[in-house]
Amino acid sequence: MKSLEELAAIRDRMKNIVNTREADENNIRIAVGMATCGIAAGARPVLNAFTEEIARREVPHVTVTQTGCIGICQYEPVVEVFAPGKDKVTYVKMTPEKVARVVSEHILGGVPVAEYTIGAAQR
Amino acid sequence: MQELSMNLLDIAQNSVAAGSKLTEITVLIDTARRSLVLRIADCGKGMSEETLRRVTDPFYTTRTTRKVGLGLPLFREAAETAGGKMTIRSKEGVGTTVEASFELGNIDLPPLGDVPGSIVNLVQCNPELDFIFRVESDGETFCMDTREIRGILQGVPLSSPEVALFLREYLEEHTENLLKRSNLI
Ligand SMILES: Nc1ncnc2c1ncn2[C@@H]1O[C@H](COP(=O)(O)OP(=O)(O)O)[C@@H](O)[C@H]1O
Ligand code: FES
Ligand SMILES: [Mg+2]
Numbered sequence: 001m002k003s004l005e006e007l008a009a010i011r012d013r014m015k016n017i018v019n020t021r022e023a024d025e026n027n028i029r030i031a032v033g034m035a036t037c038g039i040a041a042g043a044r045p046v047l048n049a050f051t052e053e054i055a056r057r058e059v060p061h062v063t064v065t066q067t068g069c070i071g072i073c074q075y076e077p078v079v080e081v082f083a084p085g086k087d088k089v090t091y092v093k094m095t096p097e098k099v100a101r102v103v104s105e106h107i108l109g110g111v112p113v114a115e116y117t118i119g120a121a122q123r
Numbered sequence: 124m125q126e127l128s129m130n131l132l133d134i135a136q137n138s139v140a141a142g143s144k145l146t147e148i149t150v151l152i153d154t155a156r157r158s159l160v161l162r163i164a165d166c167g168k169g170m171s172e173e174t175l176r177r178v179t180d181p182f183y184t185t186r187t188t189r190k191v192g193l194g195l196p197l198f199r200e201a202a203e204t205a206g207g208k209m210t211i212r213s214k215e216g217v218g219t220t221v222e223a224s225f226e227l228g229n230i231d232l233p234p235l236g237d238v239p240g241s242i243v244n245l246v247q248c249n250p251e252l253d254f255i256f257r258v259e260s261d262g263e264t265f266c267m268d269t270r271e272i273r274g275i276l277q278g279v280p281l282s283s284p285e286v287a288l289f290l291r292e293y294l295e296e297h298t299e300n301l302l303k304r305s306n307l308i
Contacts, residue, residue, distance in 0.1 A: 002293040004275060010289055011279045034248070036193045039133045040124050048240050048291070051247065055284035064284055066248040 026061045026084055028107060030054075032094075033078040034066035041076035042095070049096035050079075053103045062107060075118060081106060090118040126236025127161060127225070130201055133194045134163045134221050135245055135254075141167025141219065145253045146245075150238060152227070152260040152305050159207075159225040159232070159305050166218040175213050198223055205232040228308035235305050239294035242267075243287050250281035256294070260301035267294065 032038070032047040043066075050064045070078055075092035079102075082088055089112045091102065098116055106112045114120055124130050131148065138146040143165030151160040170178070178195050198221070199209040206226030213219040225232050242256045246269055253273075258265045269281060272290070279286065 001296045002289070004272065004293070007272065007275050007286070007289060007293075010285055011276050014279050014283055014285050034132075034136065034244070036133050036197070039129050039136075040197075044129065044132060044237065044240055044244055047244055047248075051243075051284045051287045051291075055288040058285070062284070063282060064247070064287075065282065066244070 028062045028084075029082040030062065030064045030107070031067040031080045031082070032064070033068070033070055033076060033080075035069035037069075037073045038076045038078065041073075043077040045096045046077045046079065046094045046099065049099040050103070053099055054107075057103070057108075059103070059107060072118075075121060078118075081112070083110075091116045092118045092121045124197060124201065125233065127201060127233050128236040128238040128241045130194075130198045130223075131161055131163070131238065132241035132244055134198055135241075137194060137221075138163060138165035138167050138219065139245070139249050139252065141165060141169070143167035143218065143252070145255070147255040147257065148242065148245075149257045149259070150235070150302065152258075152301070154227060154261055154304050154308060157227040157308060159227050159235075160222060161225075162220065162222040164218065164220040169215040169217050169219055170211075170213040171215055175211065179211055195221070201225075201233060205229040227305060235302055238302055239291055239298060242294060243291045246290065247282050247284075247287040258298050258301045260304050263301055265297050265301055 030050050032043050032050070034043050047064060047066065054062050054064060067080060072078060072092070077094045079091040079094045080088055081091070089106065094116070102113050102116065135146060135148055146163065146165040149162040151158070151162070178192070202209045202223040202225055206229045207224035209221065209223040211219065211221050242254070246254055253269045256267045273281065276286065
């Protein structure tokens with residue numbers, strides 16, 4: 001079983017990455033809508049999938065967090081991606097399965113996955 | 124909500140919104156008594172008498188207009204349809220405790236689901252706040268306190284994905300056997 005001692009090792013390994021991450025102006029923020037309707041629609045597994053993907057690939061400069069009600073219940077789970085100097089990208093009806101592609105193409109590759117965005121959903 | 128752990132996450136978000144610096148989340152399982160209790164206790168701003176009356180008025184459980192809020196009514200509905208009830212104690216400037224009981228084995232009892240996932244979401248998304256997570260299951264206890272974890276992390280934030288991933292696996296391993304008693308009846 002995992003013990004909290006292992007956390008000390010993770011801390012030492014992460015110290016460098018993490019210190020640059022939060023302060024860095026290149027920081028990309030992934031925010032998952034966690035209002036009641038978001039949670040009911042499945043926001044939690046989406047947030048967990050982003051966390052896992054970012055952690056496993058040790059992607060620097062990315063934080064995964066929550067946001068409140070964004071007023072578009074019918075599109076939940078909703079994920080907003082804020083990258084410095086770029087327009088906000090809003091992904092809708094997100095699922096854990098869609099997460100790997102968003103991370104590799106958008107977060108790492110810089111090109112949003114158009115077909116998952118609210119623009120595509122409204123068309 | 125498909126899982127009670129989603130209600131748990133949602134109700135704990137109320138505590139975060141109320142400015143609670145330390146929120147205690149407890150899961151109590153007593154199979155002999157066929158009892159499951161979920162409790163969220165915070166030291167946030169509390170509710171005014173007017174708000175408390177509004178959120179405990181059964182009339183509002185069936186009204187799901189946005190203005191009233193959905194979280195507490197959904198939690199209460201989950202408890203009442205599964206042979207239990209929800210109670211709220213709140214005092215302005217002191218804090219709020221929301222507790223829901225459920226009858227284990229009740230045919231309408233939703234699964235607990237991913238409790239560790241909900242706890243880690245809370246911790247990861249509110250890295251400046253503290254949480255205590257307790258599970259008591261037929262006399263066996265598990266407890267995690269983010270103040271202890273913060274001490275180990277020495278400035279590495281609780282929001283780090285690597286830390287969140289570790290915590291999820293850590294909680295899963297340590298609570299799996301305790302939590303699964305809730306569906307053994
Ligand atoms: N822990 C708490 N502390 C203070 N106020 C609370 C708390 N939980 C709920 N409330 C009050 O009750 C209201 C209804 O809560 P809820 O049913 O979850 O709906 P919502 O969170 O969408 O408003 C909240 O808006 C808030 O005013
Ligand atoms: S209540 Fe659904 S997005 Fe706000
Ligand atoms: Mg709420």
